[in-house]
Amino acid sequence: MADTVSVTRQDGVAVVWLDNPPVNALGHALRQPLHAMLEKLRADADTAAIVIACKGRTFVAGADISEFGQPPKAPSLPDVIALLESIGKPTVAAIHGNALGGGFELALGCHYRIAAPDARVGLPEVTLGLLPGAGGTVRLPRLVGAREALGVIVSGKPVNAEKALALGAIDAIAEGDLVAEAVSFARARAEGGGPHVPVLKREEKIEAARNDLDAFEETAKAATANARGLTAPLRCTEAVRNAILLEPSQALAREREMFVELRDGEESAALRHLFFAEREAVKVEGVGKDVAARPVRHVGIVGAGTMGGGIAMAFANGGMRVTVLEVGDEALQRGLGQIEKNYAGSVSRGSLSEKDKLARLARIRGTTDYTDMSDCDLIVEAVFEEMGVKRKVFEKLDEVARDGAVLASNTSYLDLDAIAAFTKRPSDVVGLHFFSPAHVMRLLEIVRGERTAPEVLATALSVAKAIGKTPVVVGVCDGFVGNRMLAARREENEALLLEGASPSSVDKAFTDFGWPMGPFQMVDLAGLDISWRHRQSQGLTAPVADSLCELGYFGQKTGRGFYRYDEGARKPVPDPFVEELIEAKSRELGIERRAIGAEEILERTMYPMINEGARILEEGIAARASDIDVVWVNGYGFPRGKGGPMFWARRHGIDKILARLEYWHGVTGKPVYRPARKLVEAAAAASW
Template identity: 50%
Template sequence: MSHLHYEVADGIAHITFQNPPVNGLGHSLRLALVNALDEAEENPEVKAVVMTGSERAFSGGADITEFGTPRSGWQPTLRTVIEIMEAFPKPIIAAIDGVCLGGGLELALGAHYRVAASRARIGLPEVKLGLLPGGGGTQRLPRLVGLERGLSMIVTGEHYTATRLADTPLLDRVVDTPVVEAAAAFAKEIVAQGAPLKRVRDIKIEELDAQAFLQVSRRNLAASSKHFPAPKLCLEAVAACVELPFDEGLKRERELFNTLMTSPESLALRHIFAAERAATKVPGVTRETPRREIRQVGVIGAGTMGGGIAMNFLNVGIPVTILEAKQEALDRGLATIRRNYENTMKKGRLTQNQVEERMALLTPTMSYDDLAQADLIIEAVFEDIGVKEAVFTTLDAIAKPGAILASNTSTLDLNIIAGFTKRPQDVIGLHFFSPANVMKLLEIVRGDQTSPEVLATSLDLAKTIAKKPVVSGVCDGFIGNRMLASYRAAADELLLHGASPAEIDRALENFGFAMGPYRVGDLAGLDIGWAIRKRRQAENPDLDLSCVADRICEAGRFGQKTGAGWYDYSAGNRKPKEDPIVTKMIDDFRAEKGITPRKFTAREIVERCVFALANEGARILEEGIALRASDIDIVYLNGYGFPAHHGGPMHYAQQVGLFNVVRSIKRYARLSDSAAAFWQPAPLLVKHLDSGEPLK
């Protein structure tokens, strides 16, 4: 039988799923399972069935590649399989190890009994794909774990260990011994006892104040899931298990599932799910590509970025030596790292011992010689090519052979940086995003001579430190900051022609961004962008690159750290307040440029900024800086706060329609000569508009 192994031993039919990597419940496995059950039913020697997967996975759930395809509805569907299991005349015991998620858990709920390894992870994470459990999970799980816990598991998608669920009827036994052996022994016991077959559908829910609880939950979800319909419809499906007979509840679940399956939010979240997995597939890197062992890391710079980078490695038990030029800066950096850990401890996410264990892995130094044995050295120094040259020339002299030399540069040419060494094959860009210990994105910049071995090691390391990696080629700003420049240019054009910083921020935040561009600028620090603009002006002396932001910085307003930037900030309060001084600066700059301000709608603000992102993204894709359109989405979702329910700028552009994007860009280009220079549709957008093929 394909995708599973079937054998009978001592009166027990053992059905073992064999559909790696996570025993996804695609059509082939579902069909094979029903055939195996039919064989077990017809065999008089079989007294019970033990169904299991592997140590890694009982089943990770549905095969997501079948979503939206005819195969997802081919019989037997998951619901049909579960109905066959419930009606099976002999005991079926699910032996659960590894992950048991989504459709995998729903399948296990169709068994008569469940035995789980204590380490097994159990949950219904469909909400994270903008869906709800569609195989009866919303009707069965609350019957076993209670309404409150069941609803929480379904609307959050949280995983529970089997140990945490051992006090519920969900699991008949939780064991530390090999789970298949324990399940077989349990099967023999219930056969010997003549125990009745337990069907979850027959359990009656008797919850006091269930309706009051559901009403409170509705109010809470309405506030917390503003842009996402799935949590709210998950609740309505769970409510059906209280309010309706079981079969009617299943029908309601299916109706709500179908509603979500075609929603733009679910399409966006499923796109993200696939995109994150695709981003790790890089030409020239295979499983066979050698990796280097990273046992010791060096970080140059103990400021906000360097300290955050160091924490990523300390968190996973990798020792870090952190270097600064002055003792005062070193002490300040160490104090910040400790304070960050202690704040986490106050929130209950770390113990005092864990704080001390992590700090003990950190070695401060002011000598480059102490980095000589590091396997990976990451510089996080000032964004100036002269400073980078001094660092990498020194590293080339002291680092051991085979050490990976990484730059955290956000805009500079990595090939030039690699050229400061005699080992350019060992140089790579590891662009962390601030705060580096929190932000998930890691932009991995591959230089012209970066070796596949160094790239493969960096990709694996990203997974180790729980980052989402995206590989970029070399250009000014790479993927993220190059697109950010276009986004900011579109915002600044709006600002110049009449919109206020607050109007622009508010429109983009209502669209779903965590912060608008001017609030982000104040948070990150305006002096960084100022330094980059001054470099670019020096490189292009014939161009006028002046902007309002220069006036803001010239006034010493660098954002939250100085208490004033685009907005004013009270001491100890990060809430932005509009400032008439900034309004006058903007008005004066407009007057100097001879611009008469006008009003902009929120829709036009969003359209200009987001289409500018997509347009620049298409250029990046065409130049080969990004490997695929979905990589660009991952960068913007995880590094720049693009709203997940829109799926990223490239996905959003395709959902809006490339025809509409290109038409709008051409319309903006007709407004002025300066607009025409900026608003030129990327050739790749026009090409795909004409062909009708999606961006890939």
């Protein structure tokens, strides 16, 4: 036997130990010796029962993703589970830590499952664009019911031991030593005789589902309502439906076929790319494991507006004490009131308990006195995006903050080095660019200033993890990564309108691609006045948008923008007035209108964005192309199933993008189309 599998014996019970650090992934190095050991124990007359247990911090946490795309090696995981299920002796999985994906499917191949109190089980394959491919969609419905199994599989979210027991996914929760209790459980079942019915042959829950297919279809419709063009949730639903309607062998065969189709498809490749990209993003040059983060227990927030309130909630949700500062009591109370309203909304939707709401509110207090920030470990500035305002805040923070406190700016565009220079401690200054709503959106751009200390970056990364954010470290430039590329993407929006497109045709090209909404819907949601103020500060113009703003049409909040919004509604309705306004502007500027198709719309919006991403790599603002993908998927709604703009560009063809940029640069002469040097190099190499 290989070192990854060993066995100990306790009065006729064989404990099979799996040991494949760090998470006991089910690669070939574990599957092959496990299969051999199970064959040996099946034939061993002295073995009355078998317990599967794992060494290290967890049970089997899943398959070995690195094997995807490589020639298969026997035995496969379905082979191992089929062998396990064929053993007539009672088999018990002793689960601690996480039993996820293939790990949980292995446990489902046992007759029984016992878990430690802090264990979690689940089938998260859908998050990688897959479905469980080793029987999970066929066995779990037979344990917990088809509708309940569908919820676990399509959400991809693990469940804790208590819920797993209530569902019927496990048989017991250990009260003491997990393996000792699993051995006792196995021995008792062996002494009790049998039969020991494999999960695959349990029919009670499946028969109930067959008798109420309408209820299953209702659950399936709700579970896939937010699939947003992703295929995997739909295939997961199909597989569970097959578990109800087909013979087990047929359902297993079809499950495996769909797994292979998904594994070899674009969607799964994109989602696996993001899986690794998010883990790679936290590896920052100069911030090794030897760089210790500063402890953060008390966080100060300057500004109680929309962003400040959301940031305060993010830290309170992470268990930290928060002090929110405003210049006047009226603004402070308005901000605190909005925080309470947001939490109350979560309670009414059922996503937060009343007890948790009160606990989180108790962590937040307000003040109008800067000296109340003097014992904060981290202070985040979230005030108006104007350098003079930032200067006053940071000069004041420099006076009152304790030595070693991290001073952070939530700026989305401004020069962090200039902000740091307002203090006598620039090494303690970092950018923490949250995305609205800050307590919901996952992305956190961590802006590394020229003098930001390594331990301050380590602190920012540690804090991001503590509050459930996905961090990406970026350099200093106008707009950093996300907003700088967004500016390039929207550069041609007005030109498209003036040349013949409509807001709805542009937005449809985006939603057909997979975006949750198009650029004109997005600006209506955010408010046209925000970008209007920014243009005015930069001396820029946008003929259509400026005209709408001059009329007081700021989007959803005023009921009119690029679209019309009926009273109280959020659904955009095309507005004939806006179309007439666009046509009038075209005539005024002497632009002849023409039909513009979806392909041209995407070329003139997405290709400049990718070109700007290449410039960002060229300048070292982002360390990796995959970091840019993490930013855009988690902060700007780029379709997860396409992996982010830089990944999509590589799959789509960087050479093709280069050729079309050169074409449009020749037609328009606009700088936004001038190919970046890094893009030219990447086109030649077919990779970033």
